[in-house]
Amino acid sequence: MVRSERRRIDKAEPDNWPVDPARASEAIGAASHPAVAEASRVDAARRGRGAASKHSGRFEREWREEADDGWGSLASLENLKTNIHVERPRAIISRNDSPDIPFDRSINPYRGCEHGCVYCYARPTHAYMGLSPGLDFETEIFVKEGAAQALERELSAPGYVAKTIAIGANTDPYQPSERRYRITRGLLEALARANHPVGVVTKSALVMRDIDLIAPMARKGLAKVAISVTTLDRALARALEPRAASPESRLATIARLADAGVPVAVLTAPIIPALNDGEIETILARAHAAGAREAGYVMLRLPLELRDLFSEWLVTHFPAKARRVLALVRSARGGKLYDASFDQRMTGSGPYAQMIKRRFEVAAARLVFGETRLRTDLFEPPRRQAEQLALF
């Protein structure tokens, strides 16, 4: 039997938080800690998912985790199902004024992401809903129905000024649920009608389904797509991003988009020390050969609950490397596992981070990547279009 353990947390004393097995493991020698065997059993039962646990988020007063009652019961856990929750947002465009982000507005058609990348920096947002940034993030998916209508209302608002909208900056707009719900497609249709610029970020080959919308927009200078390629190693990709497209599929998607005339960027993100940092040059070269003409990278980011989730995953999948990976992460983050300051969070600091930056710049310069700027002058608000149609 599996029981759900509940412990009270005294938020006033952060040191009272339960000691995470992964962090304890790191301290005493990753490979030898019993947490490694325990986490591996859970992982075997939760095959196809990224996180190894569903620990409570930071806002909960009680810490919940599944615990074996001594009968090896965690090994017999059923595979987790994905649950869909439909919500109808009144507004859909999120704004930001972060100096290190190249867009000031974005849309995320889904909350949570079934791709389940263990390093996903959107995971901590599930804590706002009382859900675990671990397994709940990849199994409790919120679908924003009516997103296209909300978008048209916002584009019609008096005084709206067009600027590139990033779709998928937080969660993947082409995750599996998009096949059925077509929220992203509805948004693209609304943006195409309004001649509004859009940048799509995804790991999924499903973006090709919408090439009939994206390619004509690209021809007008209104659309581009960024594909993130984390590694070319299938086994590593499977462990890191269990339900995302394979590396070959992502390269093929870059090639098909580029062939259709769509400007494509490759994101070598995130760079994880001692796991995929040796692949920067190869990924850039393969993506460039496939047709990518813009490139970027982001250093592994471990905000909030992600620190423990990633450590736990590391100890489960790469116990012999865990200590080295975390040491390098700390070296790139001023001695901590994460530094959220704007000038640090994307690329890190210190000699290791400098070395990664230099390698990326040299490789990108050799291949010649550029930047595609999208047009904003063609924008026509949906309201004005409706008024013009009413004249006929």
Ligand code: SF4
């Ligand atoms: S595909 Fe993107 S949004 Fe989805 S889990 Fe991976 S990193 Fe997060």
